[in-house]
Amino acid sequence: MSGWLKIIGLGAGNRQFLTPQAQEILHSATDIVGYETYVNMVPSFIQAKRHASDNGVEVERSEYALELAAGGAKVAVVSGGDAGVFGMAAAVFEAVAQNPGKWLGLDIEVIPGITALLAVAARIGAPLGHDFCVVSLSDYLKPWEIIRKRLIAASEGDFVLAIYNPASKTRREQLKDAIDILTGLRGGETIAIVATNVGRQQEKITITRLSAIDTEIITMQSMLIIGSSHTRLIERGQGAEPWVFTPRFYKPNP
């Protein structure tokens, strides 16, 4: 059998981000497996059979993909952005680790993609010009206490902070708690970016301050970037949004 399983990041929303490597794999795949939203992002000229599933069943989806590949299929497991950053890659290896003997001989590869963090940063300037942290605010798989601890640690280190999965339809209170913690530690004037549907037609990016974030506009498709003490704006005037950047140099605050 010559099956394989490749876990691909499709890039953040926009086909302009789909790398040549990922394109080549999509062309040679016999089967595409993923969350419905991402399976639908695969260009329509790709002929492979599509297996779309619901959100929240990542390990089951991984086992299904592993079984297909073990049976000789050429399987592309797709994620938005980068599959290694809160995407399908960890779920596939969790499935492999649960039953390591079973899949050891299988040809598995991860193919990187443009994660939302990089796409959002590029749209607004260079907010990640300095050291940064990346946190998922979802407490579906980890306790809220470790998330709180990380928000505090990231603030103590004066890191720029990127927040994935800030809220869902039902998970709203954690976001308010997080903004309270960050405002207390960094100050309400800290620069904050709310980006929703980056790379898609409905893309909406708001540059604001921690104390002025409108949590109502934050959805499952949003991510946040919270500045460090050094992150700053360059006003452009004439109705244009300012540039946001974090200088490469760092002087301790007085």
Add this chain to the structure above:
Amino acid sequence: MSGWLKIIGLGAGNRQFLTPQAQEILHSATDIVGYETYVNMVPSFIQAKRHASDNGVEVERSEYALELAAGGAKVAVVSGGDAGVFGMAAAVFEAVAQNPGKWLGLDIEVIPGITALLAVAARIGAPLGHDFCVVSLSDYLKPWEIIRKRLIAASEGDFVLAIYNPASKTRREQLKDAIDILTGLRGGETIAIVATNVGRQQEKITITRLSAIDTEIITMQSMLIIGSSHTRLIERGQGAEPWVFTPRFYKPNP
């Protein structure tokens, strides 16, 4: 005048990572500006005039590129990986901020790329499956004290830690200090990855433990990934390197 300046990430070493968006811009550019190593990464069929400069002159290079664009040139400023992650994007905005009135009308855009962090993670499994921090170890533009503070904060939050610019030919002591700090806080058994020249022909990736890192193999072209308390290996046997992954779920250590 119809000049513009686009700051492009070429991806980590490998042309397979060069996005369609970045390719399109390289095709329409009249001038390419960058550190020699990255200018040489631009495919040879790109016809634009090349302006290569030495390392360490990022603001001067940015001003040169801005002047070219203001004069009507279509300028691609190139970085390896992603230009926003320890690349040229912050340097360009620093130059703009120093003299904001001068460049306000200029068409400036940042184009994301596959940064080394994502390329290395993909090669070895899914080490970034959970929250992570990214730190440059270079104290050329920031005091060593803030770097130490961040290594400590990232360890207190039990973040996976990616380290860019771990050492140069002359900057070696900081790396040893950093490994000492991290070993003290995370334990010598913590998983550590040393990746050099990722995406290039000379690529070399070593999966080891914090206490066993051979600092002699770490160069300007290296990056490190240090695991959290939950990062683990899946042994594959038969001479294959193990997979490395950080599960999406998190249980506090007893």
